Amino acid sequence: MIRLILLSLLLLSPAVFAETSLYEVSKGANKIYLGGTIHVLRNSDYPLPREFELAYENSQVLVLETDPKKSNSPEFGQQFAQVFMYSGGKNLAQDLQPKLWQELQSYADKNQFPLGQMSMFKAVFVSLSISLAEMQKRGYGLGQGVDMYFYQKADLAQKPLQELESAEDVLRHMKALTELDANQVISSALRDVKKMDKALNVALKHWRAGELEKLDKELAADMRKETPDVYQRLLVDRNNEWLPTIEKLIITEETELILVGALHLSGKEGLLAQLKKRGYDIKPFKVVQQ
Numbered sequence: 408m409i410r411l412i413l414l415s416l417l418l419l420s421p422a423v424f425a426e427t428s429l430y431e432v433s434k435g436a437n438k439i440y441l442g443g444t445i446h447v448l449r450n451s452d453y454p455l456p457r458e459f460e461l462a463y464e465n466s467q468v469l470v471l472e473t474d475p476k477k478s479n480s481p482e483f484g485q486q487f488a489q490v491f492m493y494s495g496g497k498n499l500a501q502d503l504q505p506k507l508w509q510e511l512q513s514y515a516d517k518n519q520f521p522l523g524q525m526s527m528f529k530a531v532f533v534s535l536s537i538s539l540a541e542m543q544k545r546g547y548g549l550g551q552g553v554d555m556y557f558y559q560k561a562d563l564a565q566k567p568l569q570e571l572e573s574a575e576d577v578l579r580h581m582k583a584l585t586e587l588d589a590n591q592v593i594s595s596a597l598r599d600v601k602k603m604d605k606a607l608n609v610a611l612k613h614w615r616a617g618e619l620e621k622l623d624k625e626l627a628a629d630m631r632k633e634t635p636d637v638y639q640r641l642l643v644d645r646n647n648e649w650l651p652t653i654e655k656l657i658i659t660e661e662t663e664l665i666l667v668g669a670l671h672l673s674g675k676e677g678l679l680a681q682l683k684k685r686g687y688d689i690k691p692f693k694v695v696q697q
Contacts (some may be wrong), residue, residue, distance in 0.1 A: 427456040427617045428669050429692045432682055437658050440466060440692060441678065443669030444553035445614050449546040455553060456615060457694045466664035469561040470569045470656065471554050477574045486574075490582050491532035498526045499533060502589035511593055514600070530589035531581075534596035541603055554666050569656075571649045571667070583640050595633060614669050617691060623673035643676045650681055657687065 428443035440462035445452075454460075463469070477483060493499070500508050511533075515522035520540060525533050539549070549555065561568055599606070606625065613622040630638045649667075656663045672679050683689055 427458045427691075428614050428619060428622075428672065429456070429458045429462055429617075430672075430679065431690055431692045432653075432657060433688045434657055434686070437660075438662060439653070439657050440662070440664045441653075441672070441682075442553075442664065442666045443614065443619060443672040444666050445611065446552040446554060446668060447542050447547040447549055448551045448553065448556075448611075449548075450551060451546070452551075452611065453556075455556065458692050459553065459557075461694055462664050462692055463557055463560065465662060467661040468567045468569060468656075468663040469557055470571065470663050470665040471558060472571050472667055473574060473577055474568060474570045475555060475558045478577065483574050486578055487581065488528070488532070490578055491529045491585060493527055493529060499528065499530060499589065499593075500526055502530065503593060504590055507590055507594060510597060514597055529585050530592035531584045531587060534592050537596050537600065538603075541600055542607070545604070545607065547607070557664070557666060569663070571652055571665070572645065576648070580640055580645065584637060587634065587636060591634065619669060619673035619677075619679075622669055623677075627670050627674060642670060646671055646676060646678055646681065650678070650685075653678070653682070654685070 430441045432439050432441050442459060442462065503511065512522060514520065514537075518540070520537065525536060528536075542548075558568070560566075609625050610622060613619070613625065627638065627642070630642075649671075653665060656665065667678070671677060674680065679689055
């Protein structure tokens with residue numbers, strides 16, 4: 408957010424519109440705010456764009472992908488891990504080509520990654536663990552993301568919270584990923600580590616600027632090409648499941664702020680395109696600045 412400066416300069420400066428990944432979706436007098444978020448941020452990425460704060464202030468209900476109180480519970484963590492755990496004494500080494508297993512071992516030795524403990528889990532779980540570990544090294548945290556920031560704010564203010572999917576829905580989608588080709592998943596994870604700094608910086612830049620199509624090109628294009636099953640399950644299928652709920656929220660008397668991962672908004676299969684097809688008026692939510 409651009410900081411307001413001296414009054415004399417404000418009076419002399421033309422008005423500009425800040426761009427960000429937040430939209431107003433309406434039909435008649437009813438509306439929602441639909442925001443694309445980054446799930447992991449650093450402390451230095453705050454304050455958030457003013458549009459998000461204003462949409463929160465103007466809304467009566469906060470809607471997240473899932474209720475953090477449930478998804479962050481120890482019970483859910485155990486269920487999540489169980490979904491990805493091998494059975495019958497099998498382990499990840501048996502699913503990987505010897506050369507790739509050696510490459511993964513080298514990565515683990517160099518980065519103090521607990522591969523010994525992780526080898527009882529399937530490739531997708533190990534891939535997620537690698538990504539989170541690498542982001543934590545760089546100061547990013549799940550507890551610092553946009554969603555958690557507003558969840559904590561709403562919880563403190565006792566603002567009503569709703570979810571687009573249950574914890575059980577999350578587990579169902581994750582379970583569908585357990586049969587992905589382990590070699591493809593791990594090789595992709597190790598490759599992504601090498602370009603993580605650039606990817607994160609570019610993602611944050613495009614997100615703050617509201618450049619969703621550029622964000623889609625940077626992050627989702629490779630997913631569509633290299634792991635189309637992951638793209639279908641984690642983005643397309645979930646978008647389709649969320650749409651009926653979002654449409655019901657639009658026609659309520661209350662104004663809801665709905666926050667989802669930014670990639671859920673972009674592309675022809677994204678929520679914005681789908682809602683536009685259904686006849687809703689969509690426009691960027693902008694704060695006029697001097």
